[in-house]
Amino acid sequence: MYVEGLRDASRFLEVVRKVAAKKPILAMKAGRTEEGAKAASSHTGGIAKQEMATDLIFEKAGILSFRDEAELCQAGAVFASQPVPHGNRVGVITNTGGPAVIATDALVAGGLTIPVLSEQAKEVLTSTLFPEASIGNPLDVLATAEGKHFRAAMDTMMNEDQIDSIYINFVTAPFVNTENIAREIVEVNRQQRKPIICNLMTDKGQWTETVRILKDGNVPIYDFPGAAAKALAALTRYGEIRRRKTGKPKLFQDVDQWTAKTIIGQAKNAGRKTLSAAEVYGILNAYKIPVAEWRIAANAEEAERCAAEIGYPVVVKADSGSILHKSDRGGVAVNLQNDRAVRAAVNRMRKRFDTQDLKFLIQEYLPGGKEIIVGAKAEEGLGHLVMFGIGGVHVEVLQDTVFKLSPVTSAEAQEMFCSIKATPLLGAVRGKKGVDKKGVTQVIQRVSQLVTEVPGIQEMDINPIIAYEDRVFAVDARISL
Structure with a gap:
């Protein structure tokens, strides 16, 4: 399937999920670059947003996505003739060295693993192959291997429980009976x-009968090791998609949907597109969604009182609908230890920001921990894209984030x-315990439920x-309507 854009994304998702549950769907999204998008459609909008939404639809529906039309078509040959593997463990059989190395790199890059053969398998192969054969995985049967040697190699790997698929590099050497080798491959x-997938390296004009035997036997053959490896990787990915258990979204019963909708409604009635800190934290x-203890103050005197109620140290943040990226503009003061520091911070911000609606968020100061981000963005006709990643002031620079379509399930x-790339940093590192994974994933699910039930966000x-x-504690947030 070739896709440039989706006019009715929700209907598309509804239909393809039903089809993908019964048959594999291979798809390619075109128009991923700005120039390509202009050629595909005159619709304006963020290119990244459009591409991401389509990829997430594919993922949600169980569609196998490709970025290259040749790879899509080459994968189709495997899907048309081969069973879906039960896992990602591949056995490699070759009668030449170089292509096996290329194939191994491509297979591993595609998410497959090359398991070690069992001792029993090694014994069988040692007794049936040439003494010079390299017994292992990849298994080099040598260029002089005949049909019986290939057959022994294939039968052995077929009987190995830790191998899910077989990749064959077959170079048609002039000093062996290649037609017999082809017949053995077809028989298995x-x-x-x-x-079974075969990288057949040959002169097709000269070895016509060998090629015919393999094709008539429905063995998918490829000219290059990398192409064959990518096709097998695609079939393996499809098997993973079929086996995945996404489950159903968890509905938290302790939420107050009415309050959240009321806050949104009042802001809309007032003609505002951005919520105040009090409104945002009220929705959280x-x-x-756990938040650091907070208060709203209108002036320095109220700020001192709020800080005393929360307990020092505290954070002071400028709060106004016209102030974005507060930390970049001097609108955040952290680790304030006493009332004098709070008053000084408020006075500085009052001078810096000349806005009618300026107030101050006084918040508990939380040192240490790891900074992450959870967010959401409305996508017309689909609901929301929910985001998770490494947070803080460098989130746009690092861009270590991942998206899912709402509603997001527990899985x-x-x-x-x-x-995300930084997942290891969120785990136990150098004697330090990892972060509260359950708490983080619950925040993701609660945000998903929020934007699903309150779509005005x-x-x-x-x-x-x-x-x-x-x-986990939220220490800063913003919501726009």
């Missing part, structure tokens, strides 16, 4: 026990947590969330 392929509280939230960022080993 007909068993349909495990998928309504959906039981998807877990997958999001494990999908256009964009939402909770950044940063401070994650500790036993708890």
Whole structure:
């Protein structure tokens, strides 16, 4: 399937999910670059947004996505003739060295693993192959291997429980009976026990009968080791998609949907597109998203009183609908230890920001922990894209984030947590315990439920969330309508 854009994305998702549950769908999204998008459509909008939404639809529906039309078509040959593997463990058989190295690199890059052969398998192969053969995985049967040697190699790997698929590099050497080798490959392929894919390196004009035998036997053959490896990787990915258990979205019963909708409604009636800090934190509280203790103050005197109620040290933040990226503009003061520091911070911000609606968020100061971000963005016709990643002031620079379509299930939230590059840093490192994974994934799910039940939210960022080993707290957030 070739896709440039989707006019009715929700209907498309509804239909393809039903089809993908029964048959594999291979798709390619074109128009991923700005120039390509202009050629595909005159629709304006963020290119990244459009591309991301389509990829997430594919993922949600169980569609296998490709970025190259040749790879898509080459994968189609495997899907048409081979069973779906039960896992990502591949056995490699070759009669030449170089292509096996290329194939191994491509297979591993595609998410497959090359398991070690069992001792029993090694004994069988040692007794049936040439003494000079390299017994292992990859298995080099040598250029002088005949049909019986290839057959022994294939039968052995078919009987190995830790191997899910077989990749064959077959160079048509002039000093062996290549037609007999081809017949043995076809015979094993007909068993349909495990998928077999063949990189046939030959002069097709000279070795016509060998090529005919393989093609008539429905063995997918490729000219280059990398192409064959990518095709097998695609079939393996499809098997993973079929086996995945996404589950259903968890509905938290302790949320206050009415309060959140009321806050949104009042802001819309007032003609505002951006919520105040009090409104944002009111919505977070309504959906039981844990936040650092906070108060709103109109002046320095109220700020001192709020800080005393919370307990020092505290943070002071300028709060106004016209102030974005407060930390970049001097609108945040952290680790304030006493009332004099609070008053001084408020006075500085009062001078810096000349806005009618300026107030001050006084908040508990939370040192340490790891900074993460959870957010959401409305996508017309689809709901929201929910985001998770490494947060803080460098979030746009690092761009270590992952997205899912709402509603996000428990399994998807877990997958999001494990999908960013910095996931190891969120775990136990150098004697320090990892962050509260359950707390983080619950925040992801609660945000997903919030934007699903309160669709008037256009964009939402909770950044940063401070994650500790036993708890998480939102310390800054914004919501636009």
